[in-house]
Amino acid sequence: MERPTAFVVYLLVAMTATAGAGAAQIRRLPPADEAARCPGFVAFRTTLQQIIMRKDSAALLEIVDPNIRVSFGDVQGREGFRAMWLTEPARQGDVWVELGKVLDLGGRCTDANSFVAPYVFSDWPDDLDAFEYAAITGSRVRMRQAPRETAPVIAFLTYALVRAKGLGDRESAWVSVEAPDGRKGFVSRQYVRSPVGWRAFFSRKDGVWRLVTFVAGD
Numbered sequence: 001m002e003r004p005t006a007f008v009v010y011l012l013v014a015m016t017a018t019a020g021a022g023a024a025q026i027r028r029l030p031p032a033d034e035a036a037r038c039p040g041f042v043a044f045r046t047t048l049q050q051i052i053m054r055k056d057s058a059a060l061l062e063i064v065d066p067n068i069r070v071s072f073g074d075v076q077g078r079e080g081f082r083a084m085w086l087t088e089p090a091r092q093g094d095v096w097v098e099l100g101k102v103l104d105l106g107g108r109c110t111d112a113n114s115f116v117a118p119y120v121f122s123d124w125p126d127d128l129d130a131f132e133y134a135a136i137t138g139s140r141v142r143m144r145q146a147p148r149e150t151a152p153v154i155a156f157l158t159y160a161l162v163r164a165k166g167l168g169d170r171e172s173a174w175v176s177v178e179a180p181d182g183r184k185g186f187v188s189r190q191y192v193r194s195p196v197g198w199r200a201f202f203s204r205k206d207g208v209w210r211l212v213t214f215v216a217g218d
Contacts, residue, residue: 026180027128028159029135032119033106041115041202044209045103052100057086060095065203065210072217081214093170098198099214105137105193113204124195125161130218134164134175134194136187143185147174154185162187167194 107117
């Protein structure tokens, strides 16, 4: 068997080191859900998810705290929530969709009486710009060459943190992203989540869980 030359050995070592460095640059944000650590929260969340499925506005308002924070401006409280989400036309969009997504993505039990969702917000690393980056919320999510289902797949992304453009364009079903290795493509919007997107804070007061904050932005 022919022995490899010193140059070939050097080349193989260099290629291995380069590959390892590239892999080390991939940053991920795996899903997390600590609902079971908060007493009574799992049952409460199940009830809330059922309310969302029924689109029961009256029942939703019952779990909204009277002093809920709903914006970074003057509009606050239960009536503010009603005006923003449950009037026609609602100014913020479809609360059943947005709140449902937040609950589905899990979150952190910050103490026995507090739960924050989704995990993309609660676990976001401090050193990444929350307005420049986003999280891929699935395993082996397809990144395509163009914003259409028939476009070639150029990468598979698993809970990766990526640069993202166009998250604010809700009319588009696709988001332009840059993968950790520098490749650029498009990912279906349902798998891309901004840390400054809608998030919910829940608090237990006198044994009753309530939604105390539902905001987006910074």
